[in-house]
Amino acid sequence: MSSVMARPLVEVTDLEKTFDVSAPWLNRVVERKPRQFVHAVDGVSFSIERGKTLALVGESGCGKSTVARLLVGLYAPTRGTVRFDGVDTSKTFKSGAAQALRRRMQMIFQDPYASLNPRWKVADIVGEPLREHGLAGTGPTDSAGDLTAKVVVLLQSVGLSAADVEKFPHQFSGGQRQRISIARALATQPDFLVCDEPTSALDVSVQAQVLNIMKDLQRKQGLTYLFISHNLAVVRHVSDQVGVMYLGRLVEVADKAELFARPRHPYTRMLLDAIPDIHMSGRARTPVQGEVPNPLMPPSGCSFHPRCPHANDRCKVERPAQLRFGGALIACHAVEEGRI
Amino acid sequence: MTPLLEVSHLRVEFPTRRATLVALDDVSFNIAPGEILGVVGESGAGKSLTGAAIIGLLDPPGRVVAGEIRFDGRRIDNLPYDEMRKVRGRQIGAIFQDPLTSLNPLYTVGRQLIETIQAHLPVNAAQARQRAIKLLQETGIPAAEARIGQYPHQFSGGMRQRVVIALALAAEPRLIVADEPTTALDVSIQAQIISLLKRLCKEHGAAVMLVTHDMGVIAETCDRVAVMYAGRIVEIGPVHDVIHSPAHPYTVGLMGSIPAMDEDRERLLQIDGAMPRLNAIPSGCAFNPRCPRVFARCRSERPDLLPAGATRAACWLHDAQAKVAA
Numbered sequence: 001m002s003s004v005m006a007r008p009l010v011e012v013t014d015l016e017k018t019f020d021v022s023a024p025w026l027n028r029v030v031e032r033k034p035r036q037f038v039h040a041v042d043g044v045s046f047s048i049e050r051g052k053t054l055a056l057v058g059e060s061g062c063g064k065s066t067v068a069r070l071l072v073g074l075y076a077p078t079r080g081t082v083r084f085d086g087v088d089t090s091k092t093f094k095s096g097a098a099q100a101l102r103r104r105m106q107m108i109f110q111d112p113y114a115s116l117n118p119r120w121k122v123a124d125i126v127g128e129p130l131r132e133h134g135l136a137g138t139g140p141t142d143s144a145g146d147l148t149a150k151v152v153v154l155l156q157s158v159g160l161s162a163a164d165v166e167k168f169p170h171q172f173s174g175g176q177r178q179r180i181s182i183a184r185a186l187a188t189q190p191d192f193l194v195c196d197e198p199t200s201a202l203d204v205s206v207q208a209q210v211l212n213i214m215k216d217l218q219r220k221q222g223l224t225y226l227f228i229s230h231n232l233a234v235v236r237h238v239s240d241q242v243g244v245m246y247l248g249r250l251v252e253v254a255d256k257a258e259l260f261a262r263p264r265h266p267y268t269r270m271l272l273d274a275i276p277d278i279h280m281s282g283r284a285r286t287p288v289q290g291e292v293p294n295p296l297m298p299p300s301g302c303s304f305h306p307r308c309p310h311a312n313d314r315c316k317v318e319r320p321a322q323l324r325f326g327g328a329l330i331a332c333h334a335v336e337e338g339r340i
Numbered sequence: 341m342t343p344l345l346e347v348s349h350l351r352v353e354f355p356t357r358r359a360t361l362v363a364l365d366d367v368s369f370n371i372a373p374g375e376i377l378g379v380v381g382e383s384g385a386g387k388s389l390t391g392a393a394i395i396g397l398l399d400p401p402g403r404v405v406a407g408e409i410r411f412d413g414r415r416i417d418n419l420p421y422d423e424m425r426k427v428r429g430r431q432i433g434a435i436f437q438d439p440l441t442s443l444n445p446l447y448t449v450g451r452q453l454i455e456t457i458q459a460h461l462p463v464n465a466a467q468a469r470q471r472a473i474k475l476l477q478e479t480g481i482p483a484a485e486a487r488i489g490q491y492p493h494q495f496s497g498g499m500r501q502r503v504v505i506a507l508a509l510a511a512e513p514r515l516i517v518a519d520e521p522t523t524a525l526d527v528s529i530q531a532q533i534i535s536l537l538k539r540l541c542k543e544h545g546a547a548v549m550l551v552t553h554d555m556g557v558i559a560e561t562c563d564r565v566a567v568m569y570a571g572r573i574v575e576i577g578p579v580h581d582v583i584h585s586p587a588h589p590y591t592v593g594l595m596g597s598i599p600a601m602d603e604d605r606e607r608l609l610q611i612d613g614a615m616p617r618l619n620a621i622p623s624g625c626a627f628n629p630r631c632p633r634v635f636a637r638c639r640s641e642r643p644d645l646l647p648a649g650a651t652r653a654a655c656w657l658h659d660a661q662a663k664v665a666a
Contacts, residue, residue, distance in 0.1 A: 059526035173614040174383075181501065203382035203615075208597030208608035215607065230527065233556075237599035237608065260601070274531040275601060276556030278583065291496050291529060 007086060008047035009192060009224045010071065015080035017041040017066055021296070037296050040066040042248035043080070045322065045327075047242070050191075053218070055239035055256075057232060057271065060291055063248040064228045068196045071226060072107050073098075084192070085206040103133045106185035110197035112177035116169040122180055123165040126151045129187040154183040158213055175206030182213065186221075194226045201233060211238060232275055236260055244268045247295060247303040254328035264325065265332050266340065268306045310334040327332065343370035344547050345394065345515055349407035351415075352386075352393055354618075356401070361618040363389050363402065364571045366644075371515065376541070376548045378562035378579065380555060382594075384615055385568040387551045391517045393417070394549070396424040411515070413518070417485035430460040433508035433546070435537075437520040439500035443492040449476075450488035451504045453510060475506040478543075480536060498529035505537060509544055513609050516541060519551045534561055555598055559583055567591050570616055570626035577651025587648035588655045589631045625655070633657060 022035040023026060041063045048054045056064040065302040069075045071082055073093040082089045084105065092101045106129075109115040114127055127147050130136040136147045152162045169177055178198060185193055198214070199207040215238065215319060217223060229235050232285040235242055238254060243253040252265040263269045290307040293299055302320050312333070322333040334340045351363040364386045365437035371377045379387045392398050394409055396416070404596040409417040416427055420517060428434070436442040444452060453472035457463060465470065469488075476484035479502040492500055501521065506514050522530040522535065538561055543550050548559060557580060558565050566576040567588065575588040586592045595603055596609025613630045637656050656662065 013471050059528060153606060159509065170603070175614060204555070205382060205594060205597045205611045205612065208610040209612070210601075212607050212610055231526070231599075233599040233601050237605075270528060274528045276531070276534070276554065276560045278556045278559045278600065292526070 007051070008081055009050045009085055010048040010226070011081075011083040012047065012067075012071070013043055013045050013081050013083070014080065015044045015067070015070060016078045017070055017075055018078045019061075036296060039248050039298070041070065043078075044245075044250045045080075045249075046241075046243055046250060046253055048192075048224055048226060050224055051218070052229050052240040053223045054241045054243060055227040055229060055235040056243045056245055057229060057235050058245035059230060059271075061247075061292060061295055062245040064245050065196050066227060066248075067245075068194045068228055072105055072194050073102070074107075091200050099133065103188040104190050105192040106188060106190040106193065108178075108181050108185050108195045108198045111201050112174055112181055113169075113201070115181055116177055118169050120168070121170070122155070122160075122167055123148055123151050125169070125180060126154055126165075126184045126187055129184060135188065135190070135284060150187075151183075154187055155180075156187065157217070158183045159209075163291070172204050173206070175209055178202060178206075178210050179213065181184065182210075186217065189221075190223070192224045192226070197230070198227075200229065200231070207234070214238065215286075232271060240268045247270075247292065247298050249303060249331065250322065250326060250329075251304065251332065252330045253322075254330075257329050264328060264330050264335050264340070265290065266310055266334065267304050270307070302331075308334075310340050344373045344412060345371040345549070346410040347390075347394070347407070348410075350390070350393060350404065350409065351406040352389060352398065352402055352493070353405045354402045359619055362571060362621070363618060364393065367407070367568075367571075367573055368645075369566055369573065369576060371547050371549060373514065374542075374545055374547055375564065376538070376550060376562045379549060379551045379566040379568060380553060380558050380565055380594075382553060382615055383570035384570075386571040386620075387553075387568050388519050390568070391434075391549060391551050395428050395432055395517050397428075397434075429456060429511055429513065430511045430586060431515065433499075433513035433516040435504050435508045435516060435518040435521045437523050439497060439504045439524070440492065442504050443500060443507075445492050448489050448491055453488070453503075453507060456507055456510040471510070472506075472584060475618045476503070478509075478540060479503070479506045480532075481506075490609035497525055498532060501525060501529075502536065502620070505533070505540065509540060509546070509617070512547060515547045515549065517549045517551070520553070521550070522557060523552065523554070530557070537561075555583070555595065555629050567594065570621055571618070572626065572654065573645065574627065574655070575578075575648075575651055575653040576645065581650035585649060585651075587651050587653035587658060589633050589657070590625075590627050593630075593632075637662075 017040050018037045019040055020263060021038050023033040027033050044067060056067060058064050070077050070211050077090055092098060130147060130150055136150045153167055155164055160179055199210050227238055240254050242256055242259045243250050252268045263272050299306050301317045302315045305315040314333050320333050322329045322331045323336055347575035348369040350364055355364055367390060377649045381387045393404055397642045404417050408415055411431060450472055456579045457468040457471050473484050473488055481499060481502055490511040494660055522533050534557060562579050565579045565582050566573045569590050573583060586595055593609060611630050624639045624641055625643055628634045643654045643656050645652040645654050646658045
């Protein structure tokens with residue numbers, strides 16, 4: 001039993017997702033255009049302990065949202081496995097047990113204006129997963145009142161009131177809508193929540209409200225989070241572990257304290273340096289060079305080498321493997337060779 | 341030093357069929373030559389609208405109904421459209437949030453730059469082209485001579501924003517209104533653009549009004565900051581003082597709700613509720629329903645900006661006369 005308890009809830013091994021972005025067949029034949037693939041996620045491995053939060057950070061197009069979608073089964077992986085509670089999810093999602101698995105993992109999306117059906121009342125939005133999974137309102141003895149009662153409890157758990165069940169999404173502010181999304185995600189009593197930039201569309205004071213709710217819920221219900229964000233300050237606040245992604249690859253995974261105190265990978269250092277410092281501590285900032293390359297034509301070797309101040313010839317040809325240094329997993333030749 | 345820009349008691353209204361919405365009310369501030377003033381606030385606070393009013397680009401039906409805007413001593417809020425066109429671009433440059441929509445996708449960036457330069461400066465086409473190339477080089481665009489003939493879609497987001505900055509600086513304006521210039525960009529690019537904007541404005545001697553919701557950007561860039569809430573300035577003062585010893589309870593809450601990089605807190609300070617809608621602004625101080633330090637006077641009387649240490653805050657807590665009386 002103890003070995004089962006010690007196993008991480010989510011284990012991702014060598015996950016890869018490629019998208020076919022080729023020109024249409026006719027153009028390929030007539031104009032001799034080649035087939036083209038984007039490696040949105042390229043050999044990503046990590047695990048998340050029960051009740052903990054792993055945050056994925058990276059800039060636009062680094063593949064962090066694709067990882068989120070792979071985990072909850074919205075995309076099928078091209079290669080690699082996702083094990084949830086010891087079970088390979090890509091097989092389960094195709095089998096009859098998919099429903100039971102989906103009940104245990106839910107997702108919160110970025111834009112609370114797009115993720116709620118504007119024609120539905122809150123009672124229907126939050127009640128849908130309950131009906132869908134047969135948790136309330138569908139049994140022979142269930143009445144509509146049971147469903148509403150459960151929805152009210154869910155709404156109250158995220159700080160909304162019972163009277164809100166009769167309202168439509170447009171009657172709420174952005175922060176309140178994101179609470180409705182959280183209530184909907186919690187309806188099936190999941191173990192694992194995938195949060196894809198849940199506060200990016202919100203103002204800071206509202207973001208603080210939502211982050212506080214998410215932390216309270218984690219403490220009370222023992223939830224496990226995958227938290228995706230581009231905001232390092234938010235990540236530092238919510239996470240236990242942090243994974244830094246660049247062009248589809250995970251370049252550094254470390255405990256939060258370790259990563260923020262001693263960032264090892266040059267890209268992590270660059271990201272940390274790029275954050276505007278609100279307390280103006282006079283920290284020397286190295287100016288960040290260059291931009292993220294086109295993911296259709298990623299650089300050879302280590303994909304960060306064109307922007308990296310420590311790159312040498314090996315970085316240009318050989319792709320670095322993820323190696324363990326102390327508590328951190330880092331993919332960098334310079335770190336491996338002790339150059340930085 | 342006489343201020344470059346003087347905004348006094350500015351009031352902007354949006355008449356609608358049901359009611360007249362007051363989007364900006366009694367907004368007053370100055371910008372000195374070469375100064376960088378940050379304007380910060382949450383969505384709907386009126387910060388972008390303040391910028392739009394200054395550059396004369398209020399969307400109808402919005403209009404300035406009271407107060408005045410003076411640029412270099414000359415009143416500009418009531419100028420006829422053609423007169424204002426000469427001021428905009430020449431005297432006051434503008435940078436907007438989304439670099440893709442502020443460039444014309446059908447013209448090369450060179451043509452847009454040359455057109456702007458020739459509209460405002462007495463130069464011929466060859467001189468304008470030389471100046472355009474120089475501007476692109478100054479904004480850090482590699483191979484400027486080649487890229488001047490390219491279209492906006494051939495530039496990345498960060499490069500486009502550099503082009504927009506070059507456009508804003510094209511006629512050597514003395515004030516630049518930058519409305520969320522880095523919000524659409526990734527953090528690493530954001531840092532580049534902010535330092536570029538800061539450096540170029542210093543070199544060209546342009547003052548900046550930087551509108552943003554990102555307190556970090558304000559802290560790094562600005563000399564002074566104005567915090568807006570529900571169409572009014574609630575606190576204004578030197579950046580260091582507003583960040584480290586905020587005087588208005590809203591600023592205190594705003595600062596506390598930002599996750600910090602150098603301290604650990606289990607919970608963030610949160611301000612309950614949300615900013616009021618324009619059709620339901622509370623009487624007295626607009627912040628009173630959310631304020632942790634509210635008292636009776638806040639609900640009935642609206643505070644003006646009062647001296648509060650190094651800053652000025654629109655809050656009755658800082659009413660010296662009331663303190664003396666008590």
